[in-house]
Amino acid sequence: MKIIEVDNLVKVYGKGKRALxxxxxxxxxxxxxxxxxxxxxxxxxxxxxxxILCTLLLPTSGRALVAGHDVVRQQAAVRKSxxxxxxxxxxxxxxxxxxxxxxxAILYNIEPASKRRARMETVxxxxxxxxxxxxxxxxxxxxxxxRLEIARGLMHYPRVLFLDEPTLGLDPQTRHHIWSYILELRxxxxxxxxxxxxxxxxxxxxxxxxxxxxxxxxxxxxPDALKSMVARDVxxxxxxxxxxxxxxxxxxxxxxxxxxxxxRGFSFKVDGGAEFIPKxxxxxxxxxxxxxxxxxxxxxxxxxxxxRQIRDEEVTDKDRMRQRARMPVRGxxxx
Amino acid sequence: METxxxxxxxxxxxxxxxxxxxxxxxxxxxxxxxxxxxxIVSSLGMPIIFLFIFGEGLSPSMGNLTxxxxxxxxxxxxxxxxxxxxxxxxxxxxxxxGVSVVWDREFGFLKEVLVAPVPRVAVVLGKxxxxxxxxxxxxxxxxxxxxxxxxxxxxxxxxxxxxVLFLLSLSLTSxxxxxxxxxxxxxxxxxxxxxxxxxxxxLSGAMFPMRDLPAWMDFLVxxxxxxxxxxxxxxxxxxxxxxxxxxxxxxxxxxxxxxxxGHAMTIQDDLMIITIFGALMxxxxxxxxxxRD
Ligand SMILES: Nc1ncnc2c1ncn2[C@@H]1O[C@H](COP(=O)(O)OP(=O)(O)OP(=O)(O)O)[C@@H](O)[C@H]1O
Ligand SMILES: [Mg+2]
Numbered sequence: 001m002k003i004i005e006v007d008n009l010v011k012v013y014g015k016g017k018r019a020l021x022x023x024x025x026x027x028x029x030x031x032x033x034x035x036x037x038x039x040x041x042x043x044x045x046x047x048x049x050x051x052i053l054c055t056l057l058l059p060t061s062g063r064a065l066v067a068g069h070d071v072v073r074q075q076a077a078v079r080k081s082x083x084x085x086x087x088x089x090x091x092x093x094x095x096x097x098x099x100x101x102x103x104x105a106i107l108y109n110i111e112p113a114s115k116r117r118a119r120m121e122t123v124x125x126x127x128x129x130x131x132x133x134x135x136x137x138x139x140x141x142x143x144x145x146x147r148l149e150i151a152r153g154l155m156h157y158p159r160v161l162f163l164d165e166p167t168l169g170l171d172p173q174t175r176h177h178i179w180s181y182i183l184e185l186r187x188x189x190x191x192x193x194x195x196x197x198x199x200x201x202x203x204x205x206x207x208x209x210x211x212x213x214x215x216x217x218x219x220x221x222x223p224d225a226l227k228s229m230v231a232r233d234v235x236x237x238x239x240x241x242x243x244x245x246x247x248x249x250x251x252x253x254x255x256x257x258x259x260x261x262x263x264r265g266f267s268f269k270v271d272g273g274a275e276f277i278p279k280x281x282x283x284x285x286x287x288x289x290x291x292x293x294x295x296x297x298x299x300x301x302x303x304x305x306x307x308r309q310i311r312d313e314e315v316t317d318k319d320r321m322r323q324r325a326r327m328p329v330r331g332x333x334x335x
Numbered sequence: 336m337e338t339x340x341x342x343x344x345x346x347x348x349x350x351x352x353x354x355x356x357x358x359x360x361x362x363x364x365x366x367x368x369x370x371x372x373x374x375i376v377s378s379l380g381m382p383i384i385f386l387f388i389f390g391e392g393l394s395p396s397m398g399n400l401t402x403x404x405x406x407x408x409x410x411x412x413x414x415x416x417x418x419x420x421x422x423x424x425x426x427x428x429x430x431x432x433g434v435s436v437v438w439d440r441e442f443g444f445l446k447e448v449l450v451a452p453v454p455r456v457a458v459v460l461g462k463x464x465x466x467x468x469x470x471x472x473x474x475x476x477x478x479x480x481x482x483x484x485x486x487x488x489x490x491x492x493x494x495x496x497x498x499v500l501f502l503l504s505l506s507l508t509s510x511x512x513x514x515x516x517x518x519x520x521x522x523x524x525x526x527x528x529x530x531x532x533x534x535x536x537x538l539s540g541a542m543f544p545m546r547d548l549p550a551w552m553d554f555l556v557x558x559x560x561x562x563x564x565x566x567x568x569x570x571x572x573x574x575x576x577x578x579x580x581x582x583x584x585x586x587x588x589x590x591x592x593x594x595x596x597g598h599a600m601t602i603q604d605d606l607m608i609i610t611i612f613g614a615l616m617x618x619x620x621x622x623x624x625x626x627r628d
Binding site (some may be wrong): 054055056057058076079080082084086088089090091092093094095099102103104106107108109136152 | 352355356358359366367370371442444445446447448453627628
């Protein structure tokens with residue numbers, strides 16, 4: 001069953017000269033139980049799409065159904081069926097973990113109180129914050145707040161969980177942690193997960209990925225299919241006589257060869273690199289000192305499609321601000 | 336752009352859900368106010384300055400505000416300014432509570448509320464009732480200064496003040512929410528303070544008698560809703576001060592009461608105006624709040 005259906009969705013911010021098409025005719029659908037990823041650089045339109053799907057923004061044109069309900073005409077029904085973890089934190093730092101969850105549970109009509117308490121305990125234990133439930137969030141680290149938001153998004157048994165950059169700005173250990181919850185979730189609650197990210201390695205966890213750039217989906221498939229579609233395996237060889245060997249590869253296999261910048265060895269791209277290596281070693285007239293294979297990454301796919309890099313590890317100023325926003329705020333914030 | 340057509344939802348289950356949601360939003364406002372010690376302390380600072388420095392300092396030169404009667408039956412400056420300062424404190428607390436929607440937006444929490452399956456009407460009501468409760472408590476807190484200033488308190492007066500303070504606070508919190516509903520930045524906040532809050536307080540008769548004013552100022556005073564909020568507070572407080580009936584009837588002539596087209600406003604008149612203003616503001620806030628971009 002299709003749980004999300006998006007049909008020619010367009011969102012234009014502003015009017016006249018300053019109009020900006022943030023989402024430009026997007027089409028896709030997500031199957032129930034799937035982990036579906038949106039991968040794209042800053043400003044690609046990922047958050048805008050999520051905001052439309054969760055009824056916070058009106059589309060300029062086009063249609064979207066979530067759990068069979070129209071996001072424009074059936075807001076209430078859509079809201080009941082989704083859970084959200086926004087890109088920027090949305091917890092109340094003055095309240096305790098438990099109070100934040102209680103607030104959520106009442107707004108989502110989880111009744112009676114006994115059911116509410118039981119569910120709270122389950123989700124808090126799942127993200128390992130049960131011991132800290134009585135503490136105000138001011139004393140939580142960024143990663144802890146993020147985990148609480150995930151727990152909160154799950155409280156009301158949503159059919160779809162939207163995660164907008166769930167691990168942005170977190171350290172690798174916490175990222176790993178959060179991913180293990182997400183994968184566990186699918187096992188346990190058969191939830192559909194819609195996530196956005198610009199970490200390549202994270203996108204690999206998704207069943208299917210839409211690569212989005214300037215508001216348009218430029219590719220949509222499983223991670224493996226995407227990688228085999230455009231980029232080939234990269235093989236790097238170092239031999240006793242690189243000069244001669246490079247020449248042989250160029251002539252016998254008809255491949256583009258690049259000398260390594262450090263002068264030791266050279267590399268080339270082939271299809272089915274794993275099968276190519278034994279053949280290569282067998283036929284090589286010179287002694288092979290080392291050989292390595294790098295599978296194409298989604299970054300290579302993006303590069304191939306757009307001529308640009310998503311910039312995996314490089315953190316932009318905006319991201320850095322967000323990271324800071326997740327740090328505990330010391331002292332008091334005026335109301 | 337397509338206009339959203341809300342899904343009609345009826346049935347008792349939805350009504351109890353809405354009421355519970357209003358309750359929890361109200362509860363959060365109370366919790367936040369109680370946890371914010373710094374705010375509680377600073378909300379006492381301003382009135383202390385006004386009452387003990389401004390009030391006591393000006394008393395000798397202001398003397399009796401009602402010239403003739405003499406013999407301790409007159410209204411002195413402290414008796415005059417005390418209800419004004421209560422009003423000021425409530426107004427500041429209420430508008431701040433209302434405008435705190437901007438903080439919720441800035442710190443992201445508002446999104447959590449806006450994507451929940453709860454009608455916007457309930458969200459606004461919870462916020463407004465929470466702010467009104469906090470505002471009312473801030474007003475009641477002021478009463479602890481009365482004995483120090485020689486202002487007489489009576490049980491009847493306190494019981495009369497509480498609902499008036501609540502109503503006053505409710506209408507001004509709604510004004511705050513209406514202002515904040517479409518406000519996107521914290522910078523706009525400073526502007527609200529300068530162009531709305533302070534003029535409203537100073538043009539209400541809270542701080543100095545509204546006597547012999549230039550016509551333009553007199554006009555502003557009369558269209559200022561806060562005027563009709565401070566007036567009943569003052570009438571209630573002055574009634575408890577051993578002031579003869581005839582004197583109380585003459586207060587508007589000394590700029591200590593409000594007259595509209597020659598009619599001296601009674602507490603009921605004032606409350607009616609405040610109620611209508613409050614109702615309009617609640618509706619406005621609800622409407623501004625349900626607009627989606
Ligand atoms: N409220 C708004 N008003 C005007 N323009 C906006 C608004 N929100 C987003 N935009 C613009 O729309 C484009 C898409 O923004 P969006 O936040 O959807 O990107 P994103 O893919 O989520 O990026 P990021 O990785 O930085 O989160 C950007 O160019 C952004 O500047
Ligand atoms: Mg985003």
